[in-house]
Amino acid sequence: xxxxxxxxxxxxxxxxxxxxxxxxxxxxxxxxxxxxxxxxxxxxxxxxxxxxxxxxxxxxxxxxxxxxxxxxxxxxxxxxxxxxxxxxxxxxxxxxxxxxxxxxxxxxxxxxxxxxxxxxxxxxxxxxxxxxxxxxxxxxxxxxxxxxxxxxxxxxxxxxxxxxxxxxxxxxxxxxxxxxxxxxxxxxxxxxxxxxxxxxxxxxxxxxxxxxxxxxxxxxxxxxxxxxxxxxxxxxxxxxxxxxxxxxxxxxxxxxxxxxxxxxxxxxxxxxxxxxxxxxxxxxxxxxxxxxxxxxxxxxxxxxxxxxxxxxxxxxxxxxxxxxxxxxxxxxxxxxxxxxxxxxxxxxxxxxxxxxxxxxxxxxxxxxxxxxxxxxxxxxxxxxxxxxxxxxxxxxxxxxxxxxxxxxxxxxxxxxxxxxxxxxxxxxxxxxxxxxxxxxxxxxxxxxxxxxxxxxxxxxxxxxxxxxxxxxxxxxxxxxxxxxxxxxxxxxxxxxxxxxxxxxxxxxxxxxxxxxxxxxxxxxxxxxxxxxxxxxxxxxxxxxxxxxxxxxxxxxxxxxxxxxxxxxxxxxxxxxxxxxxxxxxxxxxxxxxxxxxxxxxxxxxxxxxxxxxxxxxxxxxxxxxxxxxxxxxxxxxxxxxxxxxxxxxxxxxxxxxxxxxxxxxxxxxxxxxxxxxxxxxxxx
Amino acid sequence: xxxxxxxxxxxxxxxxxxxxxxxxxxxxxxxxxxxxxxxxxxxxxxxxxxxxxxxxxxxxxxxxxxxxxxxxxxxxxxxxxxxxxxxxxxxxxxxxxxxxxxxxxxxxxxxxxxxxxxxxxxxxxxxxxxxxxxxxxxxxxxxxxxxxxxxxxxxxxxxxxxxxxxxxxxxxxxxxxxxxxxxxxxxxxxxxxxxxxxxxxxxxxxxxxxxxxxxxxxxxxxxxxxxxx
Numbered sequence: 001x002x003x004x005x006x007x008x009x010x011x012x013x014x015x016x017x018x019x020x021x022x023x024x025x026x027x028x029x030x031x032x033x034x035x036x037x038x039x040x041x042x043x044x045x046x047x048x049x050x051x052x053x054x055x056x057x058x059x060x061x062x063x064x065x066x067x068x069x070x071x072x073x074x075x076x077x078x079x080x081x082x083x084x085x086x087x088x089x090x091x092x093x094x095x096x097x098x099x100x101x102x103x104x105x106x107x108x109x110x111x112x113x114x115x116x117x118x119x120x121x122x123x124x125x126x127x128x129x130x131x132x133x134x135x136x137x138x139x140x141x142x143x144x145x146x147x148x149x150x151x152x153x154x155x156x157x158x159x160x161x162x163x164x165x166x167x168x169x170x171x172x173x174x175x176x177x178x179x180x181x182x183x184x185x186x187x188x189x190x191x192x193x194x195x196x197x198x199x200x201x202x203x204x205x206x207x208x209x210x211x212x213x214x215x216x217x218x219x220x221x222x223x224x225x226x227x228x229x230x231x232x233x234x235x236x237x238x239x240x241x242x243x244x245x246x247x248x249x250x251x252x253x254x255x256x257x258x259x260x261x262x263x264x265x266x267x268x269x270x271x272x273x274x275x276x277x278x279x280x281x282x283x284x285x286x287x288x289x290x291x292x293x294x295x296x297x298x299x300x301x302x303x304x305x306x307x308x309x310x311x312x313x314x315x316x317x318x319x320x321x322x323x324x325x326x327x328x329x330x331x332x333x334x335x336x337x338x339x340x341x342x343x344x345x346x347x348x349x350x351x352x353x354x355x356x357x358x359x360x361x362x363x364x365x366x367x368x369x370x371x372x373x374x375x376x377x378x379x380x381x382x383x384x385x386x387x388x389x390x391x392x393x394x395x396x397x398x399x400x401x402x403x404x405x406x407x408x409x410x411x412x413x414x415x416x417x418x419x420x421x422x423x424x425x426x427x428x429x430x431x432x433x434x435x436x437x438x439x440x441x442x443x444x445x446x447x448x449x450x451x452x453x454x455x456x457x458x459x460x461x462x463x464x465x466x467x468x469x470x471x472x473x474x475x476x477x478x479x480x481x482x483x484x485x486x487x488x489x490x491x492x493x494x495x496x497x498x499x500x501x502x503x504x505x506x507x508x509x510x511x512x513x514x515x516x517x518x519x520x521x522x523x524x525x526x527x528x529x530x531x532x533x534x535x536x537x538x539x540x541x542x543x544x545x546x547x548x549x550x551x552x553x554x555x556x557x558x559x560x561x562x563x564x565x566x567x568x569x570x571x572x573x574x575x576x577x578x579x580x581x582x583x584x585x586x587x588x589x590x591x592x593x594x595x596x597x598x599x600x601x602x603x604x605x606x607x608x609x610x611x612x613x614x615x616x617x618x619x620x621x622x623x624x625x626x627x628x629x630x631x632x633x634x635x636x637x638x639x640x641x642x643x644x645x646x647x648x649x650x651x652x653x654x655x656x657x658x659x660x661x662x663x664x665x666x667x668x669x670x671x672x673x674x675x676x677x678x679x680x681x682x683x684x
Numbered sequence: 685x686x687x688x689x690x691x692x693x694x695x696x697x698x699x700x701x702x703x704x705x706x707x708x709x710x711x712x713x714x715x716x717x718x719x720x721x722x723x724x725x726x727x728x729x730x731x732x733x734x735x736x737x738x739x740x741x742x743x744x745x746x747x748x749x750x751x752x753x754x755x756x757x758x759x760x761x762x763x764x765x766x767x768x769x770x771x772x773x774x775x776x777x778x779x780x781x782x783x784x785x786x787x788x789x790x791x792x793x794x795x796x797x798x799x800x801x802x803x804x805x806x807x808x809x810x811x812x813x814x815x816x817x818x819x820x821x822x823x824x825x826x827x828x829x830x831x832x833x834x835x836x837x838x839x840x841x842x843x844x845x846x847x848x849x850x851x852x853x854x855x856x857x858x859x860x861x862x863x864x865x866x867x868x869x870x871x872x873x874x875x876x877x878x879x880x881x882x883x884x885x886x887x888x889x890x891x892x893x894x895x896x897x898x899x900x901x902x903x904x905x906x907x908x909x910x911x912x913x
Contacts, residue, residue, distance in 0.1 A: 599764055600841075625761045672768070672841060 074532040077521060080107035088483050089550045090496060091154050091168055092517075095541030098149035100170060102186065105483070105494055105547055106519055108535040116179045116188045117149025117172050123187070124631070124642035128651040130567045131188070138177050138191030141225075150174040153270075153544040155204035155213060157246070161275040161370075161488030165552035167251065169213045171203035178204060178215050178244060182251050184556050185566055185644075190252050195336035196224055196260065197240050202271035202284050208488070212243040212320065213253065214273060216284045220265030224335050230293045234404075238343070239263035241271070241284065243320060251569065259327040259339040261318070261346050264405040265291060267307065268316060270363050270428075275488055276370030278388040280321035283373045285361040289313045289403075308379060312356035312412070314403070315364065315375060317391060323351045347406050353395065354407050355415040358384055363428040367437075368488050371454055372417055376426035376439060383426050383439055383450075385465070387417035418465040422448040427478065428544075430485035432492035432522055435459030436468065440480040440497065446470045447480060447497055447520060449529055460525055469527035473497040473518050474505050474534070481545040482522070491549065495520040495529075498542055506536050514538035557626050559646030566647060575620045575648040579603040590614045597630045597643055598622040600672035602663065608681040611658040620648045631666025634680060640666060658684040701899035709892045714800045716885030717811070721793040723878040724814060728752055728789055730871035733825060735851075737762065737862045748774060749869065750825070752785035769859075770840025777828040792817060796882065803893045811882045818875040826853050 062072055080086065086104030089111070094100055098118030102111045119126025119135065126135050126147070139145055149172030157167040168181045176197035180190040194200060194215060202216015220237040222228040228236035245257035267288035274281035292306025300306065323341055326332070326349050332339040346352040358380035365374045373386045394415060400408035425443030432438070435456035439448045449471070451457070453464020462468055479498045483491035502516035514536035521530040559566070563575025576582050576594040582603040585592045591613045596603045597620065609615065621630055621643035632641040632649075636657060641649050665676035691711065696704040731749035734757075738745045746758040746765075755774055763773045792814050799807040834848040851857055857864040 600768075623764070625758075625764070675841075 070530065074521075074530065078106045078108065078519065078533045080104070080109065085550065087550055088491075088494065088547050089553060090481060090545050090547045091156065092481075092498070092537075092540075092542040092545035093151040093154055093170055094539070095152070095543055096148065096150050096174075097540035098151060098172070099540060100151060100154060100168070100181070101537070101540060101542065103517070103535070103545075104550075105496070106532065108517065108519055108533050112186065113539075114181055114186050114188065116151060116170060116181065117146065117177065117191065119147055121640050122642065124640050124649070125188070127641065128634075128637075128639035128653070129641045129649040130565075133567070134188055134191055138172075138175075138179075138193050140175060140193055146175055146177075148174070149177060149179075151543070152201060153204055154546050155206045156546050156548055157210040157248075158206050158208055158487065159210070161208040161279075163484060163487055163546070163548045163552055164210075165548060165554060166248070167210070167246075168546075169204040169206065171200050171215055173199050173201050173218060176200040176215075176217075178213065178242075178253065180246075180251065180253060182569070183553055184569070185559070186555060187566055189567065192244070192253055192255065194240075194242050195338040196340070197221070197242070198225070200242075202241070202268055205271050205273050205282070206246075207273045207282075207320065208275045208279050210246050210248065212258075212273075213246055214271055214282055214320075215242040215244060216271040217241060217263065217268050219267060220288075223262065223340075230295075233265060233293045234291055237265040239265055239268045239286075240340070241268065241282075241316075241318070242338075243323065255338060259323065259332060259341060260335075261323060261341045261351065262343040263316065263346075263352070264343070264403065264407065266314060266316075269361075271316075272364050272366045272373065272486070273320075274366055274370050274373075274388065276368070278366065278370035278373075280319065281388070282318040282320050283364045283366065283386075284316040284318070285357055285364045285375055286313050286316060287360050287362075308360050311359055313359060313361055314354035314407075314409070315357045315361070315373070315386065315415075317353040317355065317410075319351050322349060326351065343405060343407075347408070350395075352407055353391075353400075353410055354403060355386065355391070355410040356412045358382060362426075363439075365429040365431075365486065367452065367456070368431050368490055369455060370488075372452075374429040374437060374439070376428060378425060378427060378442070381421050381424055381426070382419040383422055383429065383437075384419050385417045385453075386415045387454075390417065391415050418453060420450050420465050420467060422450060422467055423470060428480050430480050430482035430495065431490045432482055432485065432495075433459075433490050434492060434525055436522070436525075438480055438482060438485070438495050438522070440477040441470070442476055442478065444470065445475045445477060445499075446472050447477065447495060447529065449522070449527075462526075469529050471520060471529045471531065473499055473520075473531070474501075474516055475503055476500040479542075479544040481547050483547045484549065485547065493521075493523055494547065495522050496545065496547065498545060500541075502534075502536065505534055509538070515541055517542075558624055558628075559644060562622055562624070562646045563620050563648045564646045572618075572648045572650075574618055574650070576618065577620065577622070579622075584608075586613075590616065593617040595619045596622050597632065597665075599628065599630075599670040600665070600676040602632075602665075602676065602678045605678040606681070607663075607678065608683070609655055610683045611655055613655045613682075615651075615653055615655055617651045618648065619643055619651075621645055628669065629667045630669050630676070632663060633666045634661060634663045636661050642667065655682045658682045699896055699899040700903045703895065703899060705892070705895065709888070713885050713889035713892055716881050716888060717796045717799050717807075720811075720814065720878040720881040720885060721796040723874045723881060724789060724796070724817075725793050727871040727874035727878070728786065730874060731756065731869040732821060732871040732875070734867055734869050736865045736867075737859075738865075739860075739862045751871065752789060752821075753782050765862075768841045769846050770837030770843030771832065772835050772837075774832075777832050778824065781824055789817075799885075799889070804897055805890075807889055807893075808886050811886055814882050815879050818872060818879060821872070821875070822853065826850075829853060 086107050088105035090103040090105050092101045100114040115123045115125035125131035151170045152173050155169045156163040170179050176194040176199050178192050179188050182189045198221040199218050200215050201218035205214045217239040220239050222236045223238045240260045242260045244253045247254045266286035268284045268286045271284035288307040290309045294303045296302035357375050358377045360379045361375045362378040363376040375384045394410045423441045423444040425441050427440045429437050429439045435452050436449050449468045451460050451462040451466050457464035477497045477499050481496045483493045497518040499516040502513050505516050517535040519533040521532050561571050562577045563571045565572035579596045582596045591609045623645040628645050630643045661680040663678050690708045692707050695707045698704050733750040736745050736747045749756045759774050795810045799810040829851045833850045836846050837843050
């Protein structure tokens with residue numbers, strides 16, 4: 001028998017098994033098709049195409065409602081279908097509400113309130129939790145409790161002159177305070193009482209990289225928070241501009257690295273930081289170079305007349321880089337716990353200069369590239385445009401007159417680039433991407449669009465320094481905000497007129513009327529500005545607002561980890577992260593509670609203590625789901641917290657009342673929300 | 685000679701009985717078995733099965749992905765919701781399996797590699813556990829789901845109102861306002877792909893080594909015959 005029964009030399013394996021291979025790969029393909037999960041997803045059905053087909057009854061509807069084609073255009077520009085998000089976010093001050101408002105643009109929907117200087121129960125701010133500590137740090141002389149503020153000018157943090165969406169600052173004019181809001185959770189993290197100042201107005205403005213948050217003063221007062229009679233106004237009263245150093249990593253203002261500059265008592269008003277070519281400089285206007293001290297009841301001219309006598313006031317020009325050097329060199333005096341550069345030092349070191357500005361000016365708004373500063377006339381129909389280059393040329397030439405305090409005054413003809421007549425009551429100016437400026441005209445109740453000159457002249461068809469269009473707004477416009485309109489690269493698209501009066505724009509709800517925010521379309525050049533939308537603000541009286549691109553904001557959806565302390569922006573090592581660890585411990589007269597909070601129960605549900613015990617109560621929301629916020633209200637003890645998913649809060653109080661109390665969830669969290677309750681028993 | 689591509693055509697494998705085979709005949713089964721081992725090991729890093737829950741207040745849905753050694757996704761939220769129904773935490777099902785899975789899968793992979801070095805029918809026995817593995821996974825998952833739906837705590841908020849049930853292994857279900865979709869995921873796909881590759885590998889393995897075994901047998905028989913003679 002032959003061993004070699006088969007000889008297959010030269011025959012290739014693939015030929016023998018081709019059929020099998022085909023079967024194998026077909027099986028794989030079928031397997032992939034059948035099992036592959038992506039294939040299973042059902043296709044969308046009956047989706048309407050955008051931009052196609054006006055409903056048949058559109059014309060009828062418009063006729064019935066009396067809508068013009070402009071109205072229909074405005075409706076289409078602003079209507080936001082459910083689920084669509086606004087491309088811009090406006091952060092507005094709340095005036096004497098002491099809060100801030102977050103508003104979507106162009107829908108003009110209020111997205112949320114930010115409690116800043118005023119306790120606000122929905123956010124659990126100032127009712128037992130972290131907010132109490134923040135508010136307390138802003139008390140005057142650490143003693144006088146303050147439960148409101150007069151928020152004026154939000155200042156978004158900037159990097160290279162552009163909003164970076166990390167923080168926003170705001171001042172309290174009433175008490176000269178400043179607050180830091182972290183835009184990761186839109187909560188107030190720090191309130192600082194400005195030493196030596198009784199009030200402020202020209203804040204907050206940030207330097208191009210948020211090195212400093214600038215807080216300008218307003219009404220002069222004796223330096224050092226002291227006392228001096230008004231007949232010593234000229235000698236004893238002073239203005240003070242504060243340069244708060246901001247520590248981005250800590251997310252806090254660092255008073256040790258901050259300084260103030262003493263100023264003549266001229267009632268400095270609004271300020272702006274130079275950027276681009278003028279980086280390192282800052283500008284503030286002023287309106288009481290008359291040194292008026294009022295006294296209408298004594299037969300003196302009232303302030304309204306006394307402060308408006310002179311034909312010009314002074315635009316203050318600060319070299320803050322120089323001031324920083326002087327501060328670092330120690331040429332300062334410690335007053336009220338902060339380094340103060342005295343007026344004489346500021347003059348000697350070339351930190352402070354004046355240039356005249358038309359009487360009772362308002363606003364000092366630096367153009368996107370930093371080439372010009374625009375000052376509104378208020379009682380003068382012009383805006384005056386100062387050239388940074390001219391200021392620098394004049395400074396090199398030198399040889400100036402001085403004011404009563406020895407501050408050099410650069411003559412107006414050496415600093416002014418142009419004046420543009422806009423109309424009555426020009427106040428504030430913002431910018432767009434087409435080389436236009438937009439100035440609010442208070443008395444004319446209008447928004448003026450005018451063409452910038454210089455390097456901006458080529459961006460628009462009109463000649464530079466000319467008025468282009470005046471759009472009536474309703475009524476008495478104060479500030480004006482534009483999309484990224486005070487940054488190094490404004491976006492255009494929208495302007496919002498922040499009107500002080502609404503008169504007949506809304507249904508009558510009594511003698512206290514809402515303010516009126518009016519959205520204006522500025523997308524087209526020339527005289528094509530159009531009014532789009534009226535938004536009543538019925539809970540605040542905003543001053544300034546800033547509009548940031550929504551995608552620059554990177555807020556948390558939920559706190560990053562369970563047990564998150566929003567004060568430290570880190571996990572609280574004391575937080576309990578599982579119900580098994582929830583407990584009540586007593587040490588002498590101190591009772592410490594570790595409580596977990598999750599739908600729909602607190603653990604523990606009974607807390608029994610004795611009257612007079614000191615209670616430390618930690619609460620941790622264990623939720624990881626967006627919007628699964630719980631409240632914690634302790635009846636009878638003025639305590640209410642908002643515990644957002646992952647958040648940890650600690651409250652501390654003395655059990656001064658005996659009896660039976662309940663704690664319950666104040667945020668409607670689930671179908672069994674009413675059952676989310678516990679008993680707090682305080683034995684007599 | 686037929687057309688076709690083969691490695692090192694000038695190299696021949698000569699069997700003990702003098703017959704010759706192409707080198708490729710022996711490389712292919714080895715490569716396939718090793719590929720199967722690779723597919724299986726890779727599957728560790730991918731989900732095997734997932735459950736997606738949809739409800740009005742969860743526009744993105746809730747998804748729990750089951751890996752051989754852990755659970756991932758919205759486990760916490762699903763547990764938070766399930767506690768109302770008195771269902772045990774997801775993590776409690778299949779704890780033992782998850783703790784053993786890494787060692788088991790690596791062992792299965794090693795068995796396949798061992799199969800490369802076993803040149804007779806026993807290679808098929810070594811590969812058999814791999815073939816059974818995805819089926820065992822699914823059977824076990826079915827059992828876990830059954831137990832899960834039959835362990836409702838009557839003391840929970842809604843426990844009294846829920847009849848014991850078995851969540852579907854694949855396909856759609858409905859619990860309260862939640863619609864659920866259970867589906868296999870890529871990891872399980874890789875495990876099944878490994879099975880197919882193993883079966884192909886065994887086929888070629890047999891095609892390559894059966895002649896060798898037969899040749900040896902023939903040589904042995906011949907030697908015995910010659911000795912007797």
